[in-house]
Amino acid sequence: MTSSPAHVLTDDELDLLELALGGAVPRLPFAEGPVTLTDTENTPLAEVGDDGSVSPVKPIAAALGPQWDERLRVPARDVSADVAPGTTAVWLAEAPTAEDVAAVARAAETGELLLLVPASRHTAPGTVGAAGLTRAALALAAETGNPRVVVVPYPHGSAARAGGASSGGPTAPADMAPAPSDIATAYGAERLLVPADERSPEARAALAALPDAHARAVAALYPAASAREVERAAAAGHSRGTVVFFTGLSGSGKSTVARALAAELDDDGLETTLLDGDAVRHHLSKGLGFDRESRETNVERIGYVASLVAKHGGIAVAAPIAPFAASRAKVRALAEATGARFLLVHISTPLEVCEARDRKGLYAKARAGEIPDFTGISSPYETPDDADLTIDTSEVSVEDAVTRVRAAI
Known part of the structure; x- marks a missing residue:
């Protein structure tokens, strides 16, 4: 690690970083070095040098869903090494229609195919997301001679540039969105077929x-x-809103379970808003400290935003540490006052496990006195006695944890 300034990555920038680390793009258009790139939990993921070179620091966190299958989400440099000369890449930015399937089948008769699934970390409401596109691509492969399917991390804002005109949602700057033809080349293909462009x-x-x-x-x-x-x-006639509120120590796994839950709910077409603790700190509660009053203010702000989401029939998934019972009770009251369901999930992973998992070295700094008011070390964590669900992620997998939460809501 260097002392270079930090840049917190957006979802689109995370996709671009993953592409760069896999050899699909030569440089990052949003980062001029030297700079440290972090996720919203402030975990350093990569360093950008003065010359624009990108070096990995820690692995990018994966989530649940077929789009995260390591057999499908393979770096460009590894895929290109195995692709046969003359291969055509098929860009599947939308669920294929019957016409699209026929077009791909015709292409398969003339040479090798590589099915590329542009997978964003964000799903626009009313569209098929990365998980659904991946399942559709696997089914298409089975119908067309089983060409290789590869999931490509791809900025959501650029989806409309090739076959994704109905994707909606925010748009990434044009210079941040690599052209699908360039991506196809990086993955070893010589030609590109965009089925959506061939529709009648x-x-x-x-x-x-x-x-x-x-x-x-x-x-x-x-x-x-x-x-x-x-x-x-x-x-x-929208459905009743829901607030799923995770609480637990730093490193307990609450953010991982929350992200996986939100991704599954999104994949089911449910309006889901994820309010992760570190991301909220960066935006909604920027400037607050970590004394008790600031912590309670932060949690109550999260609760207020979550209650607004639920009031209008959405699902809010929040994952702060939320160490104090009083602020958690206020959040519950805010949600229930709107008529929403409220589920308090205590991620009860033991302190020693959380310390062993610590990717950012925060516990070591707290024990050395470098971080004051650190929950579990120099600031108390009030264990919930009103949790609707308690999960220890040292004993329960992320998949099983998500299943338990979904069953509870």
């Missing part, structure tokens, strides 16, 4: 009409006055 006018029109299909069906079944009331009722 009839297929494009049918896809464009899908969002209004329900309204058209209602209009055909009801007279105008009744149709308006049916549409009004459907618009108002």
Whole structure:
């Protein structure tokens, strides 16, 4: 590690870092060295040198879902070493239609294929996310001679540049989004096929009409006055909101479980907002200290935002340390006052396990007196006696933990 300034990576920047470390892009357009790149938990992931070179420091955290399968999420340099000359890359930024499957099958008859799945860490509402695209790609491979499927980390904002015009959501700056053709080349392919670009006018029109299909069906079944009331009722009938609030020591695994839970709920098409402790500190509570009053203010801010999400039928997943019972009780009250479900999940992993896992060296610094008011060392953690669910991640896998939380909500 160096003493260079730190830069906290956004989701798009994390995707670009993963591409760079895998040899798919030559440099990072958002980082001029020297700089240390960290995730939202302030874990150093890479160093950027004066010449723009990128060196890994610690592994990028993986999550759940088929898009994180290490057999599929393979660095470009490793894939390109195995790709046959003349291979065509198929860019699957959308779930393939029947026409797309036929186009890929025709391409498979003329040479080797490589199915590339651009997988973002963010899923735009109403779209098929990385997990769904990966499952669809595996099914497509099974229908077309089993070409290799590779998951490519790819900034969400750039998805519309090739076959993802319906992706919606925020847009990454153009110079941050590597062209799919360049990605295909980095992974060893000589040609690029974007099935969505080959669709017939009839297929494009049918896809464009899908969002209004329900309204058209209602209009055909009801007279105008009744149709308006049916549409009004459907618009108002959102599901009851939910706040899932994780609490536990630093290093207990609460953020890992929270991220995995949010990803699964997103994949199910549920409106989910993740309020992770370090990310909130960086944005919502920037400037607050770590004394008791500041900690309680931070937790109550998280609780307030979570209650707003739940009030409108969404799911808020929060994962601060939240060491004090009083502030946790206020968060519960805020959520329940909106009519939302509230689930307090205590990640009860023992202190010694948390210390052994510490990626950032915080416990060692706290024991050396370099970090005051550190929960579990120089500041108390009040163990919940009102937890709706208690999970020790030293005994329970992330997958099983997510299953337990989902069952509880």
